[in-house]
Each structure stands twice: as C-alpha cells, then as structure tokens.
Amino acid sequence: MKAKLSDIARLAGVSKSTASRALRNSSLVKDETKKLVLETAKMLNYKPNSLARAMATKRTKIIGFLMYKKNKPYVSHTFFGPILDGAIEEAAKRDYHIIVAATNDMADTFNKHFIQDSIDGALLVSLHPEEVIKEFDRRGIPLVVINNSMKSRNNAFIEDDNYGGACAVMEHLIRDRGHTRIAHITENRDHPSYRVRYKAFLDMHAKYGIPVFDGVVLADSAASFEDGYNAMKDLLLRKTLPTAVFAATDVLAIGAMHAIKDAGLRIPDDIAIAGYDDISAAFMVDPPLTTVRVDREQIGKAAIIELMKQIEDPEKPSRVVTISNELVIRAST
Amino acid sequence: MKAKLSDIARLAGVSKSTASRALRNSSLVKDETKKLVLETAKMLNYKPNSLARAMATKRTKIIGFLMYKKNKPYVSHTFFGPILDGAIEEAAKRDYHIIVAATNDMADTFNKHFIQDSIDGALLVSLHPEEVIKEFDRRGIPLVVINNSMKSRNNAFIEDDNYGGACAVMEHLIRDRGHTRIAHITENRDHPSYRVRYKAFLDMHAKYGIPVFDGVVLADSAASFEDGYNAMKDLLLRKTLPTAVFAATDVLAIGAMHAIKDAGLRIPDDIAIAGYDDISAAFMVDPPLTTVRVDREQIGKAAIIELMKQIEDPEKPSRVVTISNELVIRAST
DNA sequence: TTGTATGCGTTATCAT
C-alpha cells in the first residue's frame, strides 16, 4: 500500500498539517519535528500524490505542448521535434511535465479534457489562429507562442531570426561568391517565416544594388522534395539561368539539387545552392548543403523559461525573444 | 467563473449525484431529468474538472511515453519521433493524453511526480533496463515495451521485424544482384535490433552457401555519419574489396556512401550499398538509398492499442506484436 | 510552533 500523508503524520505523532509543512520545508516547523517527519517519510518511501496536490494547489506542474496541425508529422516534423526536445529538457529541470497534443480545431483544443483545466501553461507551435491565442488569454492560461507573428497582451513570443538568417545567406551569395542572378524557391509566402525570408531576399538585392532576377518560384504549400525538384526544373527552362539558388527550406533545396544534377549541371560550379533550417540531411547530401542553422532546441528551452516567468508572475508584460541563427557554409555554394 | 457540478445541480434542481449520473448517461436517471441536466450543463458550458474526476476514479486518462536516454535527441530521434506521432494520434481517438519524459535513471523514472501515481499506463521506448520493467510490473502499471527483447508477465511488446527486414536486404543483394562479397557495417551488436540484423546477415550467407566476407566493421555506439564514413574507409583499405555493403542503419550507410565516392568509386557500379530504417534523408541522397522501411508510426499506434487492452483488462496475458517491414529498393543497389 | 477544520470537484456508497 502506498503511504499517504496521514500515515506519516500518525507514525510521526504529529498532525497532517505539520507533516505537510515539514515535507515542504516550511519555516513554521521546529527543526526537530521536521527531521522526525522527514525520516518517517523516507522510511515509508512517501511520495505525495500529485493529483491531490494539484487539486489543492491549483497547480498541476504540467504544461501543454500544442501543435495546430491536421496531419502528421507532429513531433517528427523537423522543426517541432527539436523544439520539444529542448522543452522537455528545460521543463524536467523544474519538475514540470509536458503533455503533447495536436489539433487543428479551436473547440477541440479546449475540449481536450486535460488542457481544459489541468495545465499550468502552454506552448503553442505552428500556426494557431488568433482566436486560439485570444481564448488562452481570456482563460488566463500562461502562454508562449513560437514562431508566430501574432502578438497579444500577456504572452511571450519566441522566434528565430528569420530575417537575419536569410540576409546572411544572401550576403554570402552576393558578397562572398559574387552572384548576381539569384533565384528564390519558396513555400507559400503567407507563412510569416517564409514571407520574412522572401523580404530579406529582396532587401539584399536592394542593398547591393542588384536587380532582382526573374526567378522566384512558389512551391506547393507542402514544400516537399518533389516541389523543390519541380521548381528547379521550371527554372532550368528559362532562357537565362540563375547562377545561384536560395531555397527557403533545406528540403526544397535538396529537391532542387537533384534537378540540377539531373540536368547535367555541377553544384556549385554551374549553379550554387543554399537552403534554410540545417536539417540532418543537409550535411549528408552531395555536395553538403550551405544553409542556416536554426537552434530549435534553444527555441524550446527559451519557451519554457519564458513560460515559467509567466506562470510565476502572470501580470508581467508580453515579451519577445529572438533566437539567433548561424550561417553554415558548405560545399554547395 | 467556471461552472462546476454543484452549479448544474442547483440550477437543474437536482442533487449532485443525479447531475453526475445524468452527465455520464447513467441508465439510473429518468430521461426527462437527464435532458434537463444536459441542457443546463450545455447552457453553462460545463466541463468536468479532470483532476477531480481523476481523484475520484483513479484514472487520469494520461499515459506516459518514457524514453530511457541520457542525452538528446529525445523525440527528434529518427526512431522515436514517428512512434510518438503514431501514439499521439491513436491516443487522441480515445481521449487519452500523452506525457513525454526522458530519464536514464531508474529512481528518477519513478520519482517524476506525475509518473509516480498519475498515469494509467506507460509506453517504454529505447533500452530501459529490466529492473524498470519489473518495477512497473510490481506497481501494477499497464505497460507496453517497444523494441526491447525483454519479456515479463503482464506487458505487451511491440517490435518491428528486424530479422525479416535484414533478410530481405541480404536476399536482394545476393539473389537479385548476385553479390558474393558483402560487408556489414553495424553498431554495437549488444543492442538487440542490431544483433538480430547481424544474425540475418550471417544466416543468409549460410542459406545461399556463400562464405562470409571478412568485412564486418563495428562502428562506435554513436553510429553517426562519421562512424559510417570511417568504417567504410577502413573497408576500402582491404586487399579485396566488397562489392556490396549492408549497413545496419541509414546514417551509417550514408556516411559510407561518402567514403565510397571520395575514393572515386561509383555506387552501385563499383560498390552497392543498402541501409536500414528509411530515414527521410534516404531518398534525398545521391544515389537514393536502398533500405528497409520501418513503419514507426504503426509501432506507436499498435503500442497504444495494446496498452488500452492492458488498461481495460490488466489480467490479460502478455502479448507480442510484430510490425512488418518493407524493403525499398532504390538506385544504390 | 502545532493542531483543527475546511476546501478542492468529482465519483461511489448507502439510504430512501
């Protein structure tokens, strides 16, 4: 039988309240009594029941990791997995647990029974609609929103420096490598991250006084390997070919690499190519891909740190944390 | 203010007990009363408090996804992520939630407060030591163990068909492609999965009457890209070269591919190569890699299904579920 | 410094 507080109290000859206080090291308890209670607890291998404690304190020490997504991949998504890893690690340090859930429906999000009333806070990844964020706000649930441009009052926002990363790629292509005809393969530009990368693409042309090459290709919103392949095939039909390609994601870039090779062209001699994300495949392809490393684990850690601040002081104003990126130059450029 | 059961009861003019029963559609409640209660509940947007319910029923509807790992990657591991995805999806169908945790310490595993007493069951992935499994058993916590050869009384075990998958690779190399000098690059063979793949490697030689080529190379237990690269470099120093390589994982295989190319040899003309796992990079490398596709999501789903059976009937005997694999032939062989 | 009594929001037991 599992020992409970009343067992400890009885054996130690004190009241439940005293036992409870002693176990949480309250200064109200005499050292001697404290010691006695602690020893008794250890003897019985006592562990407080977390449900009961949560009931009494209104704190579960659970946080929700919520992905707004209809289909898989959920955590095996190249972006979300490492974020969750960082969050798990950082949360564990504070004795917090993480519940993972995926929904793509607002009502559903809040009907999930444990999210309903049993999380101390939430991490929102992927593009949750604004109403969801508002609803968390309304319910007073501490919230950290990751890579989403929407702001609201009492949340923290974590984002990586998309603009800076994309600028670094462009400056590398233009300044270090001297390219002047640069194509851009991107996903649906409605997504804030891709929109920002695209803006950097344009801005760097302006900064260096280079006319924008007529080679911006939109892949399907899936942004799959095939999308990258097909986009590049299109580009290769142009009268004037680009000398470099900046793809908005590594997957698109790698698809494009295959198209370039299939056309009998060499990378980077004929066409250089750079991606974005530094997925694990990036250094496994041939040639290894120049890309922007986004420290996703750091995003997850920062998110937990900010969430903890919110939980401790819900009145604190909203904060934006930007995680810096790193240009990783490999043989593809 | 959130409505609670007593609010519903008061407004509907019934007792808490009746309200509680009506909400759970008990046959003890008159239809008329039931309707009244339900309407009141809907009006107040009532949602039962899951903590209180869990307290009373001794069921949290939470299951633990436990990884026995000291360091990251946790869920971003190519193997664990998709398993978790499958588990999330399957659990959601049943209104179950998943808490993810990583530990590499037995005491720690059971001290995590929410695992302690607030999960209805657990999924164990990666190599948890036998004592951990025993301890779950002792505590009577329903358990499903994934890809671990250890058996115990009342658990289910899910594993993919490592032996069958590895045999398929070998038969492809031997029978379809006529190779007779096949090297094997593997990880630490103490790991059950790798041991089984190695056994298949040997068995298929026996089956086809081929002497085993002197080219079994053990990578470091990290089984990284570099390990694969270095293992292949070693192989390339031999007097007699293999005509094919079976690597125990795709990552090792891809590392080896780079070594082969660096040596100026062609794949598959000079040396063919096959991997195992079908990681996302497998079809992105050049040439695309022949490998064994392990349906990891299916493993996660099957694990939840088996766990639910255990939760519903803890007396049910242990079961072993084997998920079949698929040989994916690409241009590397 | 310690103890008593009450609350947290349900479900379960036992009456009626």
Place this chain on the structure above:
DNA sequence: ATGATAACGCATACAA
C-alpha cells in the same frame, strides 16, 4: 429514480 454523505489525498485559513 434520487439524495445525502463519504471518500480521494493534500494544502491552508484560522484557532490555539
């Protein structure tokens, strides 16, 4: 078919 009350295991306001 319904209601009163206990129980779940802990924390805390109040009393002593």
